[in-house]
Amino acid sequence: MKFGIEFVDWARLGDSYIHPFGVYGGKMAGVPFHNYWLRQASQGIHTPLESYSLPIVASRQGKFTLPSEDHTSVLSTFGYAFQFDASLYAKYLRGFCEQRGVVRTDSKIVDVQLRGTDGWIESVKLENGASISGDLFIDCSGFRGLLIEQALKTGYDEWTKWLPCDRAAAVPCENSGPLTPYTRATAREAGWQWRIPLQHRTGNGYVYSSQFISDDEAGSKLLSRLDGKALADPRFLRFTAGRRRKTWNRNCVAIGLAGGFLEPLESTSIHLIQVAITTLIDYLPANMEFDERIVAGYNRWIEMEYDRVRDFLILHYHATERDDAPIWNYCRTMSIPDSLAHKMELFRERAKVVTYKDGLFLEPSWLAVYFGQRVMPRAYSPLADALPDAELASRLATVRTQIHEGVAGMPTHEEFLAQYCPAGMSGGKP
Numbered sequence: 001m002k003f004g005i006e007f008v009d010w011a012r013l014g015d016s017y018i019h020p021f022g023v024y025g026g027k028m029a030g031v032p033f034h035n036y037w038l039r040q041a042s043q044g045i046h047t048p049l050e051s052y053s054l055p056i057v058a059s060r061q062g063k064f065t066l067p068s069e070d071h072t073s074v075l076s077t078f079g080y081a082f083q084f085d086a087s088l089y090a091k092y093l094r095g096f097c098e099q100r101g102v103v104r105t106d107s108k109i110v111d112v113q114l115r116g117t118d119g120w121i122e123s124v125k126l127e128n129g130a131s132i133s134g135d136l137f138i139d140c141s142g143f144r145g146l147l148i149e150q151a152l153k154t155g156y157d158e159w160t161k162w163l164p165c166d167r168a169a170a171v172p173c174e175n176s177g178p179l180t181p182y183t184r185a186t187a188r189e190a191g192w193q194w195r196i197p198l199q200h201r202t203g204n205g206y207v208y209s210s211q212f213i214s215d216d217e218a219g220s221k222l223l224s225r226l227d228g229k230a231l232a233d234p235r236f237l238r239f240t241a242g243r244r245r246k247t248w249n250r251n252c253v254a255i256g257l258a259g260g261f262l263e264p265l266e267s268t269s270i271h272l273i274q275v276a277i278t279t280l281i282d283y284l285p286a287n288m289e290f291d292e293r294i295v296a297g298y299n300r301w302i303e304m305e306y307d308r309v310r311d312f313l314i315l316h317y318h319a320t321e322r323d324d325a326p327i328w329n330y331c332r333t334m335s336i337p338d339s340l341a342h343k344m345e346l347f348r349e350r351a352k353v354v355t356y357k358d359g360l361f362l363e364p365s366w367l368a369v370y371f372g373q374r375v376m377p378r379a380y381s382p383l384a385d386a387l388p389d390a391e392l393a394s395r396l397a398t399v400r401t402q403i404h405e406g407v408a409g410m411p412t413h414e415e416f417l418a419q420y421c422p423a424g425m426s427g428g429k430p
Contacts, residue, residue, distance in 0.1 A: 005183050006019075008184060012320075013324065023078075032351075035383070037049055110126065110127050135251060140258055143257050148259070157242045159242045167208055169205060169206045169215070169222050174202070175200075176227040177227065191327065202227060243303070243306045244259050248295045248299050260272070260306055262309055262310055266316075271309075305359070312365065318332065318336050347366075349378060
């Protein structure tokens with residue numbers, strides 16, 4: 001279980017901040033909380049912003065609990081995420097689907113038959129000799145894009161110029177020390193290193209740019225920085241950040257790596273898969289007649305989701321003051337998408353966060369990275385001046401006290417895991 005992600009050494013060597021799954025304070029008089037924090041800071045009162053976030057305070061103390069359903073309680077101001085073995089989760093999902101009527105055919109696709117009239121997919125031929133026809137095909141073939149790209153030639157928009165990492169080395173190691181209720185991403189000489197604590201092992205990886213380090217050196221660096229004994233040799237992966245120009249093309253929808261990939265930073269892949277599935281269900285017509293307007297609407301929505309996540313990830317790389325390695329010199333000085341430049345300038349000018357009704361990264365997420373990586377506003381909203389100084393100080397002190405008392409009553413992360421979901425618990429069948 002985790003409350004957020006700790007980012008180490010991203011703006012400067014020695015820096016550390018946590019991107020929390022929760023809010024900072026709360027709106028007062030309709031004004032976003034961070035404006036009041038900035039107002040106090042301008043008066044010389046420098047209380048850390050993380051003091052106003054329960055999941056950050058709890059993470060720093062190694063505490064964890066599930067959120068309260070009482071929306072008046074400070075214990076309802078956060079969310080959480082699971083950290084689990086992906087292979088076991090995939091096995092569970094397979095059993096869940098098969099028990100509900102999904103038929104799994106274990107064979108490779110060796111040919112794709114397109115209709116001569118319009119180029120739509122008519123059928124796929126399998127290695128076992130079978131041929132499967134259908135109205136709609138979902139391409140989950142990974143980076144190969146077996147249907148969406150190799151058969152339909154859809155095209156791919158590459159974003160390596162903004163997200164330069166194109167490889168990763170992964171290795172598990174033995175646990176060492178307490179199980180932290182957060183993961184960690186540490187900026188390194190050619191990318192960044194992840195640390196994901198599980199009950200039975202710790203997951204580690206080095207995401208890097210092949211332009212700035214070799215595979216052998218990346219693997220060696222990773223092994224030298226493990227908390228415990230390595231349990232395997234490093235496994236190397238290659239990828240290209242970007243997305244298909246159309247995730248729905250003709251009668252094929254690409255989901256997962258076949259549709260695009262934005263590297264592991266902030267763990268966005270599962271979210272984008274879920275968005276693709278739920279949006280497809282929403283757009284899919286009952287009669288399976290795919291009107292061009294439906295397809296275009298789906299593609300616009302998915303493009304928007306990818307672009308918003310892309311901008312948030314680029315912010316991590318671009319908002320740095322580091323000049324100790326070529327990759328950070330490049331990222332600090334690179335041109336960024338106009339959409340991200342607009343967001344950053346609005347924040348620098350008046351602490352304005354571009355917000356959305358829906359999406360994975362809302363205002364608290366942007367605030368975490370802006371402030372955590374030293375992107376500071378020149379001014380705050382003048383509406384924050386409405387409260388008298390004494391009242392503002394009292395309200396902010398109350399928020400800190402409520403968070404302190406809430407965290408004090410929480411169990412440690414290890415105590416929670418031992419009671420709620422200890423390693424080896426059967427959990428029953430799917």
